[in-house]
Amino acid sequence: xxxxxAPETGERxxxxxxxxxxxxxxxxxxxxxxxxxxxxxxxxxxxxxxVHLVPMVIGIVVSFKELTQFxxxxxxxxxxxxxxxxxxxxxxxxxxxxxxxxxxxxxCLFTLxxxxxxxxxxxxxxxxxQETFRGRGLLRTVFLVPYALPVYAAVIxxxxxxxxxxxxxxxxxxxxxxxxxxxxxxxxxxxSFVTLLVVSVxxxxxxxxxxxxxxxxxxxxxxxxxxxxxxxxxxxxxxRITLPSLRPVNQVLVLVLFLWTFNDFNTPFVLxxxxxxxxxxxxxxxxxxxxxxxxxxxxxxxxSVLLLLFLLVVTxxxxxxxxxxxxxxxx
Amino acid sequence: MRRIRAAAVGAVTLSLVxxxxxxxxxxxxxxxxxxxxxxxxxxxxxxxxxxxVDKKVLQPELDKFEKETGIEVKLEVVPWGDLLNRxxxxxxxxxxxxxxxxxNTWSAxxxxxGALLPWDAKNFEAIGGKDRFVDSALGSTxxxxxxxxxxxxxxxxxxxxYNKKMxxxxxxxxxxxxxxxxxxxxxxxxxxxxxxxxxxxxxxxNNIHQVFVLGKQHNxxxxxxxxxxxxxxxxxxxxxxxxxDLMAKDKIIAPGNAEYAQNQxxxxxxxxxxxxxxxxxxxxxxxxxxxxxxxxGVAPAPVQSGRPGPGAAANSMVAGINMAVFKNTKNIDGAxxxxxxxxxDEEQVIxxxxxxxxxxxxxxxQDPAFNTPALAVLRETLATSAAALPQVPEESQFETVVGxxxxxxxxxxxxxxxxxxxxxxxxxxxxxxxMPKK
Numbered sequence: 001x002x003x004x005x006a007p008e009t010g011e012r013x014x015x016x017x018x019x020x021x022x023x024x025x026x027x028x029x030x031x032x033x034x035x036x037x038x039x040x041x042x043x044x045x046x047x048x049x050x051v052h053l054v055p056m057v058i059g060i061v062v063s064f065k066e067l068t069q070f071x072x073x074x075x076x077x078x079x080x081x082x083x084x085x086x087x088x089x090x091x092x093x094x095x096x097x098x099x100x101x102x103x104x105x106x107x108c109l110f111t112l113x114x115x116x117x118x119x120x121x122x123x124x125x126x127x128x129x130q131e132t133f134r135g136r137g138l139l140r141t142v143f144l145v146p147y148a149l150p151v152y153a154a155v156i157x158x159x160x161x162x163x164x165x166x167x168x169x170x171x172x173x174x175x176x177x178x179x180x181x182x183x184x185x186x187x188x189x190x191x192s193f194v195t196l197l198v199v200s201v202x203x204x205x206x207x208x209x210x211x212x213x214x215x216x217x218x219x220x221x222x223x224x225x226x227x228x229x230x231x232x233x234x235x236x237x238x239x240r241i242t243l244p245s246l247r248p249v250n251q252v253l254v255l256v257l258f259l260w261t262f263n264d265f266n267t268p269f270v271l272x273x274x275x276x277x278x279x280x281x282x283x284x285x286x287x288x289x290x291x292x293x294x295x296x297x298x299x300x301x302x303x304s305v306l307l308l309l310f311l312l313v314v315t316x317x318x319x320x321x322x323x324x325x326x327x328x329x330x331x
Numbered sequence: 332m333r334r335i336r337a338a339a340v341g342a343v344t345l346s347l348v349x350x351x352x353x354x355x356x357x358x359x360x361x362x363x364x365x366x367x368x369x370x371x372x373x374x375x376x377x378x379x380x381x382x383x384v385d386k387k388v389l390q391p392e393l394d395k396f397e398k399e400t401g402i403e404v405k406l407e408v409v410p411w412g413d414l415l416n417r418x419x420x421x422x423x424x425x426x427x428x429x430x431x432x433x434x435n436t437w438s439a440x441x442x443x444x445g446a447l448l449p450w451d452a453k454n455f456e457a458i459g460g461k462d463r464f465v466d467s468a469l470g471s472t473x474x475x476x477x478x479x480x481x482x483x484x485x486x487x488x489x490x491x492x493y494n495k496k497m498x499x500x501x502x503x504x505x506x507x508x509x510x511x512x513x514x515x516x517x518x519x520x521x522x523x524x525x526x527x528x529x530x531x532x533x534x535x536x537n538n539i540h541q542v543f544v545l546g547k548q549h550n551x552x553x554x555x556x557x558x559x560x561x562x563x564x565x566x567x568x569x570x571x572x573x574x575x576d577l578m579a580k581d582k583i584i585a586p587g588n589a590e591y592a593q594n595q596x597x598x599x600x601x602x603x604x605x606x607x608x609x610x611x612x613x614x615x616x617x618x619x620x621x622x623x624x625x626x627x628g629v630a631p632a633p634v635q636s637g638r639p640g641p642g643a644a645a646n647s648m649v650a651g652i653n654m655a656v657f658k659n660t661k662n663i664d665g666a667x668x669x670x671x672x673x674x675x676d677e678e679q680v681i682x683x684x685x686x687x688x689x690x691x692x693x694x695x696x697q698d699p700a701f702n703t704p705a706l707a708v709l710r711e712t713l714a715t716s717a718a719a720l721p722q723v724p725e726e727s728q729f730e731t732v733v734g735x736x737x738x739x740x741x742x743x744x745x746x747x748x749x750x751x752x753x754x755x756x757x758x759x760x761x762x763x764x765x766m767p768k769k
Contacts, residue, residue, distance in 0.1 A: 165587040
């Protein structure tokens with residue numbers, strides 16, 4: 001680009017002296033103004049293309065291919081499958097589609113519960129931490145520990161704690177408190193959903209806490225003082241001042257938590273291994289199993305594309321709704 | 332504006348081209364080259380108690396090989412949980428090791444991907460000939476009628492390991508030889524917090540090994556002769572039910588074993604909590620758990636009746652590790668030399684001794700080291716009553732879907748829900764429907 005800039009300057013000086021040169025500088029100035037952002041974005045754009053878009057496009061191409069173990073070595077030779085992979089994935093009367101639908105429903109329920117709890121815990125903790133008291137800094141640090149730990153190390157520890165015979169959870173619930181007749185299973189069977197939720201909330205809420213704390217710093221204290229003078233109680237302050245002021249922060253937080261939780265692969269994979277119990281069969285793990293474990297990458301890609309479409313629709317609708325809501329309040 | 336747009340278009344096109352080139356997949360058709368004759372990359376399987384043990388066993392041998400040939404072997408021991416994915420990724424990208432170990436049951440699946448060098452007569456000649464290997468081991472190296480995808484490296488077999496102290500405490504004289512005796516013996520041992528038999532209910536491969544052998548005993552094969560999945564035959568259903576019933580009906584397996592997948596049953600055995608395990612070459616692991624050799628005994632795994640033998644009297648799968656050469660290798664001659672070295676009589680004795688396995692090489696098997704009572708049982712089993720898992724391309728999918736079905740049935744048994752012929756059949760039917768259509 002520097003090369004193209006040089007003749008342009010020359011052109012401009014030449015034009016200045018010509019009779020019709022009045023339009024020239026303004027146009028090239030505008031060009032620079034309009035062009036500069038694109039220029040600055042270019043490296044990011046190229047990297048984005050390489051890292052995100054190209055694999056995505058290849059994934060979409062693969063979803064139309066019959067890419068099984070017989071073709072993985074040279075996948076150009078895999079025959080085109082048309083929409084076969086898609087019809088396999090969405091035919092809910094056949095076992096593959098039915099399993100995918102069930103996994104999708106499980107994931108939706110899990111995401112709603114996990115995001116809701118993360119948000120509630122994070123917000124509540126952030127509001128309580130606004131008060132100054134002894135040990136606040138220490139508590140803040142402790143709260144952030146789950147967020148700072150490497151996922152694998154943390155989740156493996158949870159997997160040990162949830163073991164039926166030697167785990168800490170059953171030791172407390174069954175042996176010490178006597179809450180259950182027999183020690184329950186946490187890593188297989190229906191309880192695995194609860195296990196997954198506990199670990200996911202434990203891992204996710206510090207992020208909500210952190211973001212909320214940052215959001216709260218921006219609310220001027222005077223507003224609270226004025227409200228207190230007017231006789232507003234704590235609950236009213238939270239409802240009328242804190243939450244409305246946090247609205248823009250919340251908007252981003254909920255979206256990010258939603259996407260992270262919905263796509264979470266590490267937590268169920270480390271907790272349950274390659275074959276998750278039905279109750280905790282999240283969609284990312286399900287797709288992994290459908291492609292890697294059974295070596296059918298075409299079907300796996302088709303499922304991924306469907307997931308991508310769903311997330312795009314949800315994210316788009318969410319942004320549209322929230323921005324419309326904001327415009328309405330602004331007006 | 333137009334120039335910037337042109338530049339942007341140029342940049343986009345360039346990056347697309349670069350990415351396409353980078354993702355272009357492995358080169359196909361080539362049968363290896365000799366571009367890098369001084370080095371080899373070797374992926375070994377985890378045979379010892381942990382990865383460090385493997386490095387300690389293998390490194391001196393690799394040094395020896397380097398001294399003999401001048402070829403440096405870069406060793407990586409790949410954990411079992413990652414190995415198949417790693418091989419698959421290597422196959423897709425074409426960037427893999429030169430030589431690798433594979434579980435012998437994967438031979439046909441990996442063979443179908445075309446990633447491994449076929450061992451035709453010429454290649455076998457280069458390592459001393461096909462007839463150096465025992466037949467049972469060669470039976471698990473790929474689809475019948477095709478050139479093997481790998482050569483046998485270590486052979487293993489399932490056997491019944493029993494805890495001598497627990498047997499003595501319960502007044503039991505001899506280990507069970509049939510499943511009826513197993514239930515009877517197991518019940519005597521399952522009391523006061525100890526249990527008769529251990530299982531790894533959440534380990535898919537182990538589940539497959541157990542129900543495959545039971546399937547043989549019920550005349551079921553899980554695949555038809557022309558290679559179609561056949562999981563719901565009466566024999567297959569009976570086999571799976573019989574295995575899960577050891578927990579559900581006979582109650583000689585602790586319910587907690589339903590979630591075991593990391594060899595916890597072996598720790599229970601070493602801690603005198605479980606009296607028996609059906610395992611392949613467990614001696615090295617017991618040693619690592621602090622058990623001395625006279626604390627445990629070995630007997631052939633149970634059969635339905637009579638004595639172990641071929642056909643329906645099979646009591647083990649042909650377990651083992653095969654060694655394969657990656658087709659994309661840049662040191663094809665060196666790779667073959669390395670396979671020859673690792674399957675030589677001398678190395679076979681050293682390595683199999685270290686791992687407690689049996690050499691699949693006939694001459695090495697004669698070494699007195701493999702004549703201990705424990706190894707004699709394994710050798711006898713391999714020679715007379717071990718059956719190879721189905722050598723079909725869909726074998727690894729079979730391990731996943733049927734292994735998962737057994738895992739789910741164990742979970743139900745552990746939760747105290749009944750396991751019936753119908754519920755087993757339903758699970759197996761679901762598993763069969765997940766197999767790729769042929």
